[in-house]
Amino acid sequence: MPNSQIRIYTQEKQAEEWLRRYRSCMPVFACVLGFTETGLIPGISAAGRTPGDRKYTACADAEFLYYGAEHKPQYPLPPLAAGASPVLISRAVFESLKVPMHLFNAGLPQAPAVPLIDLGGTWAKCLSGGNAMEITTVHHLLKQGLLWGERLAANIQQGYLIIGECVVGGTTTALAILTGLGIEAAGKVNSSHPVCNHAQKWALVQAGLERMRESREQGEINFQFPIPNSVDPLKLVAAVGDPMQVVVAGMAIAASRSCGVLLAGGTQMLAVYALMSAIAQAYAFSWQPEQVVVGTTRWVAEDPTGATVDLALSFNKGSSTQIPVTPPLLATALNFIDSRYPQLRAYEQGFVKEGMGAGAACIAAHLSQDWQQHQLLAAIEAQLERLSLVNYQ
Numbered sequence: 001m002p003n004s005q006i007r008i009y010t011q012e013k014q015a016e017e018w019l020r021r022y023r024s025c026m027p028v029f030a031c032v033l034g035f036t037e038t039g040l041i042p043g044i045s046a047a048g049r050t051p052g053d054r055k056y057t058a059c060a061d062a063e064f065l066y067y068g069a070e071h072k073p074q075y076p077l078p079p080l081a082a083g084a085s086p087v088l089i090s091r092a093v094f095e096s097l098k099v100p101m102h103l104f105n106a107g108l109p110q111a112p113a114v115p116l117i118d119l120g121g122t123w124a125k126c127l128s129g130g131n132a133m134e135i136t137t138v139h140h141l142l143k144q145g146l147l148w149g150e151r152l153a154a155n156i157q158q159g160y161l162i163i164g165e166c167v168v169g170g171t172t173t174a175l176a177i178l179t180g181l182g183i184e185a186a187g188k189v190n191s192s193h194p195v196c197n198h199a200q201k202w203a204l205v206q207a208g209l210e211r212m213r214e215s216r217e218q219g220e221i222n223f224q225f226p227i228p229n230s231v232d233p234l235k236l237v238a239a240v241g242d243p244m245q246v247v248v249a250g251m252a253i254a255a256s257r258s259c260g261v262l263l264a265g266g267t268q269m270l271a272v273y274a275l276m277s278a279i280a281q282a283y284a285f286s287w288q289p290e291q292v293v294v295g296t297t298r299w300v301a302e303d304p305t306g307a308t309v310d311l312a313l314s315f316n317k318g319s320s321t322q323i324p325v326t327p328p329l330l331a332t333a334l335n336f337i338d339s340r341y342p343q344l345r346a347y348e349q350g351f352v353k354e355g356m357g358a359g360a361a362c363i364a365a366h367l368s369q370d371w372q373q374h375q376l377l378a379a380i381e382a383q384l385e386r387l388s389l390v391n392y393q
Contacts, residue, residue, distance in 0.1 A: 005332060007298060008329075009330070010312045010326055011326055015329075018291070022159065025158055026097070028155070028161050029161075029162045030102045030103075031101065031102070031163075032166075033103065033108055033112065034107050034108065035108045036132065036167060036242040037125050038126045040126075044197070044200060044204075046192035048079075049078065049080060055109060056078060058167070061085060061087040065356060068386075069091075069383060069386035074113035075112065082349070083351035084352070085352070085355070087355070089358035089362065090357050092382065093361035093364065093379065096365075099162075099361075104117045104119055105121070106243035106247045107119075107122045107141075107243030108123060117148070121140065121144075124241065127204060127242075128204045128208045128211070129207075130240060131211070135235060138235075138238045142279070146253065147250075149255040156255075156258075163251055163357075165269070166356055167268065171191050171267045174267045175189045175271075177240065177275055183311075186198070187307065188311040189267040195305045198305075212240060233282055244268075252272065253276050260292075260293075262295045263293070264296075264357035265294070266353070270308070293329075295363045297353060297362070298335070299352075312326055312327055315327065331359060331363075338377070344381070
């Protein structure tokens with residue numbers, strides 16, 4: 001094991017080779033922000049106490065990631081039922097390591113108050129309608145992802161690209177994409193709740209996929225496709241996905257051709273990995289799977305109310321021939337058991353778990369600087385302390 005603070009759950013040989021290759025290398029971080037109206041459904045997510053809060057979660061996280069605790073935000077971090085935003089973890093690491101950051105707006109109701117790259121996308125409607133986005137928007141966002149993946153990778157000489165996300169309700173759209181690609185994902189995904197709301201997610205996904213099938217039968221969607229018994233992955237995203245997914249898929253496909261890629265997240269990035277494989281096969285795009293790993297937190301990888309590892313292993317068991325490869329799944333061993341802050345100890349009860357590239361940020365700290373548990377905890381608690389002082393004033 002290259003670092004005892006990094007756990008490997010699947011594809012051990014490939015994961016260890018990836019870690020050896022990029023040990024002591026510095027990453028570049030790209031974070032893709034998106035929105036789906038699925039996130040406004042009561043109870044669907046804990047990333048914001050109310051639907052109104054959740055509408056601005058991505059804006060708030062982007063501001064904190066970019067500016068830090070001392071900045072007076074236009075969009076303050078939303079209150080949570082328990083815990084603290086995972087952006088505290090990402091900011092603590094990336095600030096200490098001086099990691100270059102690029103923020104992308106794939107489709108938000110309002111633009112964050114930070115310098116970012118607007119990709120000209122739109123936010124998604126609720127996936128239950130089976131018509132989340134226009135197919136032209138999905139094609140445009142894929143092109144933007146491919147363009148920016150190539151552009152970012154061109155400036156990375158010996159390092160790797162971390163691609164993170166912020167999409168409230170994104171584990172539900174991830175479930176829809178995984179299911180639509182023939183992967184048995186029901187009951188296996190994660191959520192920001194301490195006990196995953198599987199039944200609620202599955203009911204929405206079934207409604208969306210059924211509506212997609214009805215549209216197909218009525219001729220509203222042309223599903224002509226070169227692979228028998230398969231769905232066009234871009235039309236699947238248009239029906240039940242969100243704007244982040246196709247951007248990150250394109251970005252990772254292009255970047256993998258010349259550098260390492262660490263997909264920063266759990267369920268959502270497993271869905272992106274599946275989407276990458278399906279898009280590459282459907283549209284004859286070249287990519288390098290051995291350059292791509294999925295990195296998250298142990299709270300996701302070992303979530304007792306999900307089945308993240310089993311989900312990753314399900315990729316080569318599905319009926320679809322589009323998903324031939326099990327993704328290498330890594331996680332930071334970071335824990336908050338001994339934290340002096342109850343907001344951080346809440347992670348140990350299953351709240352929040354991941355987001356804004358938090359797990360991958362810790363993996364990067366372990367990999368490049370050999371940070372251990374105590375160093376990570378000190379840096380993260382310092383962020384929370386600074387934020388608490390600012391709020392108190």
